[in-house]
Amino acid sequence: MKSYILGIDIGTGSTKGVALSLAGETLASSQHRYPIIEPQPGFSEQDPELIWQAFVQCVQEITKKLNQLPEAISFSSAMHSLILVDADGKVLNNMITWADTRSESIAQRLRDSEKGEAIYRNTGTPIHPMTPLCKLIWLRENEAELFKRTTKFISIKEYIWYKLFNKFEVDYAIASATGLFDIKELRWNEEACQLAGVTADVLSEPVDTNYQQKGITADMASLLGITEDTAFVIGASDGCCANLGSYVTGAGMAALTIGTSGAVRTTGSKPVFNYKAMPFNYLLNKNTFVSGGAVNNGGIAVDWLLKKFLNQPELNEESYNGLFKAIDSVPAGSEGLIFLPYLYGERAPIWDANSSGAYLNIQPKHGQAHFLRAGLEGICYALNDVLGTLEEASGSIKQINISGGFIDSATWVQILADITGKKLVVLQMEDASTIGAIYLAMETLYPDKPLPVAKEQKVVEPGKANHEVYTQAFPLYKKLYADLKGTMQLLQDLR
Template identity: 25%
Template sequence: MSSHVLAFDVGTSGVKVVVVDTAGGLVDSAYRAYGLLMVGDAGVEQDLDLIIAAALDAARELVDRAAVTISGISVTAQMFNVVPVDHAGRPLGPMISWLDQRGEVAAATLAKVLPPAEQFHRLHAVVSGKDIVPKILWLRDERPDVYTAAAKLLDCKEAVVMHLTGVAVTDHAGASAYRLFDQSTRDWDEVACLLTGVDPAKLPTVRAATEVAGHLLPDVADRLGLSADVAVYVGVGDVPASQLGSGAVDPGDLHVSLGTAVYFGLAMSEPRPDPRQRLGVLAHADPDQWILWLEIATGGAALAWAVRMLGLDRPGPVDYGRIEQLVRDSADDMDGLLFAPWLSGERVPVFDDSARAAFVGLGLHHGPGHVLRAVMEGVAFQMRWALEYAIDYGQDVNRIRAVGGGTMGSEWTQIITDILERPLETVDQPQDAAAVGGAACALVGSGAQPDYAFLTARAAVARTYRPDTSRALEYSERYAHYRRLYDALYPVYHPTTGGEE
């Protein structure tokens, strides 16, 4: 490839589109925002047509402005969503967001038919209401007309690629996110589909991330001002894309994404099993590697909630410099205040969709700065708990690369570093990591790059945060108290069980 790649990064709150050169260098970018739709107490949806319109609008802006030849397109996007589409790729209803929890009943029903131990054996994971299969089952049971009419049930990236090309295709990592993926054949596991009640005919074709999914449909090409001969690559979702874009490309490399949610991605040379038989690994863009994905359900979303509840977003825009100062000034006066950040349930390591957030230890002297710092510390404590879960898999952790918008605040990043008791490297242009990682699939697929190794040097380290010894010791003691919160609050979340799981 002698020209440039156009890459889409379709997130939860907006889409970023970038143009990169053959070395992965960022040439230009554009962004469009959109929102979420809350449906009742547990439903969260997004308008796929609105997302695609925003993506194409941003892409056309870049094509007109960049004045370079685009010879390849790649897409990365948020994962663990479900959108039903017809044979032309048109959505038959809203996209069910990864934040949606309406699949809880379906997950509980599935557990009666396929107990957790059997799920782990067959699906390589125990699914919860936030996973794709329960979302599909909810759609089948609650929207039977839509389910029946759906030609395909796609995740977000796959829906965007189908809109661009007319082809329903997913990559190995995307397929493994369904938990219906056969790790040996690297295709759909028809027995798993049968056991869960998911029609495999409604799933996209599985291919490598570096393969060409198809070429631009004529009407899409006209809208973008590009040739219909432009190749669209299969690409990967945001977890493996961020792993690549952060430069964490070797086994043992860990990346952490500080976004709406927080998650770790740990690169592995083999699909190591969970000692607790709960959480399975994902496939990787690199066919020789796997990713252990560990999500903390609310990260940046918890801080955004606190800012909103404290009225610090009014009249707007949010003064993050002031927030950092409030947090900094509260460091030595927390007086044991703890925050459990389970605003929308929690994933690793409690796997409890019913868990809810709580402040413990509030006193009359606590003010906005203490509350904000407690939220930051609570997310970081949960991250430490998740990291300890990961270490039990037996994969050594070499380094931690941080990406995402949350890395822009130095105070929060230092708090995370002190609590994890490990150095943390923030990369230059951290909010572009997923888009660049997605573009890398096209660069490798086209032969412009032989493999993903070029990303290590490309992802320059902007700053290395190191633990403060005295602060880390204090946090270690407070972490021991934090670890007791879930068991203590469990009877509140599950009153009918009497506190017993």
């Protein structure tokens, strides 16, 4: 049997595991889902214990399938989560996810203050309610007793790491997405922590993304079905891992991922700053920055289209195939129908949690298929908007390596190629974030051995005629948000 490394990606909707041989061959995979809890508007929470159980099940299933133990287990994880634990490591709250917007007024207040830009430039993290910085301020102001009872403020990956090793440690990538970590000094930022009302001792110890640990207990080893001396590599965030897993390591290239949300990212030796558009700057390791922008409305917006326009409360593969088949009959540009996809507010590049979805230029000729196609086009327009911001800051991008569930749809991928006007390449059919976590482990365990060579699985070129249509429509898409921003705020106040 071939030796392998097990990559674990702790995502918003599920935890995924992939076993990869040292030659780069996928040997097995596993995935376990869990729900999002929305107790009131603007709140987005999850049960950390369900995520822990999903992690355990992924490890158990893969080791059982292969009947062989991994050389190492390495992690990728969604960013911006926040869990409060007491002195015994007991969880005090549901995990607050990146999608939670309860601290929007705090984020706006901080963006408008003199300190806002300085904190952004020191931490590399956009000032937005997704960040633990804003979440902590909200908790301190609204849940004072809970805040005082907390011994440690941690992310979901830190929670799993603590369950494994009884240590509170956090990798540079996850730390650099908190809004509390100085990406140049590689330590917790004193000014940001002061604003949040915390000190370094209630946060985890920062370590580089190649940090490894051994020595789980016999009981834990028995639970997971591995040995006590199995190496664990702490890994990085999902976005940073996806860049590595997509082989986006230099100029002229970007990685684009669409899952529940979506993101466009570049890799470089320096951060990219622009306070208006606020691209993020997260650490793949202490010398490498992953810069880019994330949008809230990726696959989650497609699910909304399916549920509301195709009346499919339970989604499956046939649901998505039906959507893509329906829109194939509609020409590029949806005959003038434009969708602003801000159903769940928006992050980059507008950073407006009070923005909302809107269809514009509705005419009698527009039917259900037009609304569906315009919905997908709106998601791609949003990502193209982020791409433009990155190109302004770091130069022209010729190729985009893509990953995420959307790559299974030829229709969706072609729309993205036509809107961006870029060559799109799929290098890994498996999840790029999980593969990136595995590559981090390979670099850690075998520093003198090159990573497996990537093979182009799929290449999609933009269609000239469709690209011309979208080139004319895209400026209108951008103008519509600027025109409607004030109205969206009034409607939010009314709601």
